[in-house]
Amino acid sequence: MAGKRPAGVVLIAVLAWIGAALQIITGILVVTRVLSPDGVGMEAAWIGIIVGILSAIVASFLFSGSNVARILVTISFALQLLTAIFAVAANPANLVAPILSAIVAIIGLALLYTARANEYFRK
Numbered sequence: 043m044a045g046k047r048p049a050g051v052v053l054i055a056v057l058a059w060i061g062a063a064l065q066i067i068t069g070i071l072v073v074t075r076v077l078s079p080d081g082v083g084m085e086a087a088w089i090g091i092i093v094g095i096l097s098a099i100v101a102s103f104l105f106s107g108s109n110v111a112r113i114l115v116t117i118s119f120a121l122q123l124l125t126a127i128f129a130v131a132a133n134p135a136n137l138v139a140p141i142l143s144a145i146v147a148i149i150g151l152a153l154l155y156t157a158r159a160n161e162y163f164r165k
Contacts, residue, residue, distance in 0.1 A: 048162055050153030051104060054115065057150075058101035065094030109163045112154055119154075123147040 069091035071077040073084060097118075103111035126144035130137060153159065 048158040050156055051159050051162060054150055054153055055101045055104040058097055062094045062097035062101060065090050069094060107162055112163050116151065116154060119147040119150045
C-alpha cells in the first residue's frame with residue numbers, strides 16, 4: 043500500500059486533472075462549433091476529448107500511488123519537454139510559451155521523483 047501522498051504528487055495530479063478538463067471542454071466546444079479555431083478539425087477535437095478523458099483517468103491513478111500512472115505522466119512530461127525544445131528550434135522568435143512549457147515539464151518530473159514520491163510509488 044502506498045504511504046502518505048506527497049504534496050508534489052497531489053500538485054501534479056491536480057494539474058493533470060485541470061489540463062484534462064480543459065482539453066475535454068475545448069474539444070466539446072469545437073465539436074459543437076462554439077469554437078472554430080483555424081486548422082482544428084473535428085477529428086482533432088475528438089482526439090482531444092479522448093486524450094483528456096485518458097489524462098483524467100491517469101491523474102486519478104496518481105492519487106492511488108500507481109507506478110504505471112507515474113510512468114505515463116513521466117512520458118508525457120518528456121514529450122512536452124521535447125516539443126518545447128523543437129518549438130524553440132523551429133521558431134526562435136517565439137520563446138515564451140515553449141520555455142514555460144519546458145519549465146513545467148522539468149518541475150513535474152522533479153516532483154514525481156523526489157525521495158518522498160519514490161517512497162509513495164514503491165509498493
